[in-house]
Amino acid sequence: MQNQELDEEYVALIAGSQPVLRGLLMALIRRAADVDDVLQETNTVLWRKRTEYDWQLDFTPWACRIAQLQAMAFFKRVRNRGQAALDDRTLEQIAVIATQQAVNTKSHAEALAYCMEKLSPEHRQLVENRYCESMPVNQIASQAGRSADAVSMTLYRIRKTLMECIQKTVAQEAHL
Structure with missing residues (x-):
């Protein structure tokens, strides 16, 4: 596959993961404006790391991990401003659960579409x-x-x- 085709497919993966990533970030951050900012940062990092993505793996968990890392960076900035924020350990625990729920939701939605066709x-x-x-x-x-x-x-x-x-x-x- 040519680079342009790969990039287009990768953009489609990013676009398709937006609801899952937004849901994950909402579970972690809550404030909509902050979620939007962190989601944009996540998308930027996802794009920069496109050459590192292993096409043999499911995109969603990989993208969720990047979103989690961006959320951790967000909370670090918040803590540095003296505001209350989740610690990294708590954030990690929430992110693991939220990521699993996001992946499960995606799997169930895909299964529902398949079953509806039947x-x-x-x-x-x-x-x-x-x-x-x-x-x-x-x-x-x-x-x-x-x-x-x-x-x-x-x-x-x-x-x-x-x-x-x-x-x-x-x-x-x-x-x-």
Whole structure:
């Protein structure tokens, strides 16, 4: 792959990791303006370190570690100004938990997308109407010519199927 193609792919990895990185930094820092600053610093460091990234590894944990280090640098600056801040050990403990949660959330979201694709078009539409469009069950039932109880039961079964599929998919990924 050429450098430009690698750079474009790397930029896509950075862009795709933004929600996870922001969530991690929000767990560590809390103040939105500071999170924005540290996220920008993280993105800059990620870009500078693009040649160090091992393409065989998952990008998210690597990017989270860089975000964690940037958060630690932020707290060091805060402490140097005489403001209260988390110590490095506490920050490390929070970061480990937040990173794992971020990775798990990403895995579950990917598994959900995969499992949604496995649903029949009718069931997928039902889920989208109810949970993406926030359509009331009565309205869905009316449009489908079914009772609200029947729609509710179908949604229950779909949720159960999705949950089982997600758990199975995530478990399989964990064993790879």
